[in-house]
Amino acid sequence: MTYLRKTGLKIYLTTLACVMLLFIIGGNNHHRHWVFDVCLYAGYYGVKMAPNLGFVLIYQVANEIYPTEARTTGCGVCLAAGRMAALLGPLVYEGSLGF
Known part of the structure; x- marks a missing residue:
């Protein structure tokens, strides 16, 4: 299966926004409950993963349109x-x- 470039960029930006939100929520509340620890680590590793996806997509789009x-x-x-x-x-x- 393949996605259109715009769909891929939307998925990338949505994923990045969600993992940043998870990281912020988990970081501010990680002493309260174990669920916030899961949010913290999911957000942390997501912030490490999502920009790599976006870099590949944006670089490919730049190669195609200019x-x-x-x-x-x-x-x-x-x-x-x-x-x-x-x-x-x-x-x-x-x-x-x-x-």
């Missing part, structure tokens, strides 16, 4: 910006704390 020159440049800039943010993020955080 011309080759724009796609190559846009994906390259986005990947480079992500790597620069990963490189500079810890330094900015430590600088903001005054270490």
Whole structure:
């Protein structure tokens, strides 16, 4: 079975919203009942899983709707910006704390 791209993106965004909600609910109430612990862990592992699904879907949609020159440049800039943010993020955080 295959899904349309828009359906896949809707499933991805709905899943991400649900697992974030589970994580928030479980994190705020995990000392009250074991059900909240299950919500916490389901939300945690869901937050780790859902962005990977979304990255694959969005990358595929970008490959299909943009011309080759724009796609190559846009994906390259986005990947480079992500790597620069990963490189500079810890330094900015430590600088903001005054270490």
